[in-house]
Amino acid sequence: MTDAPTPVGPVTIVIVDDHGMFRRGVRAELESAGASEIDVRAEAADVDEAVAAIAEHHPDVVLLDVHLPGGGGVEVMRRLATSPTMSTSGVPPRFLALSVSDAAEDVIGTIRGGARGYVTKTITGPELVQAIQRVATGDAVFSPRLAGFVLDAFAGTIEVSAVDEDLDRLTEREREVMRLIARGYAYKEVAKELFISIKTVETHMSNVLRKLQLSSRHELTRWASDRRLL
Structure with a gap:
């Protein structure tokens, strides 16, 4: 695994979510809870906007919704994997999923797509600041229940493909x-x-x-x- 240097200064982030009111709320919460620790560089509402914002601003962490117009959060990660960009710390941006969904197939699919963590939208501002900081340094961040989904999936006890087929x-x-x-x-x-x-x-x-x-x-x-x- 590539070593993840600790970002110098505030952790720079891009917020990706298709709800403008939610993006503004997250920005305000982060600026209040982590004013000197988090630097929100940009917001994006869909896959295309996200890819463009990340390429322009080179964030340390991308706060990524799972369900986005244009292919979802996994599509954002897929595009950036085929056209890499570096963060201000000299490593690829790390992705932290922030979603209303805590369903197994969303959590597992997002982690398989390249995210370093997954938290739900019930998280508090200080908790989110801490999660962003940990992901920026290379840690994986989950709530205990969501971590269990990931462990079960890779142990073969959850049939994700069957769940996905039903939800198609x-x-x-x-x-x-x-x-x-x-x-x-x-x-x-x-x-x-x-x-x-x-x-x-x-x-x-x-x-x-x-x-x-x-x-x-x-x-x-x-x-x-x-x-x-x-």
């Missing part, structure tokens, strides 16, 4: 809505969590039930539980 019928946004609804969130809570309208949540939920040939939230919860998506 759903769009990335439908998957996010599906997981939250299956966990018992109300439509209003899902709308707030994902920064979308209640009507949009209802539309996505209708599409999910139709595509999966399910008839109720109860059946959806059982379907998701059987696939270890909760």
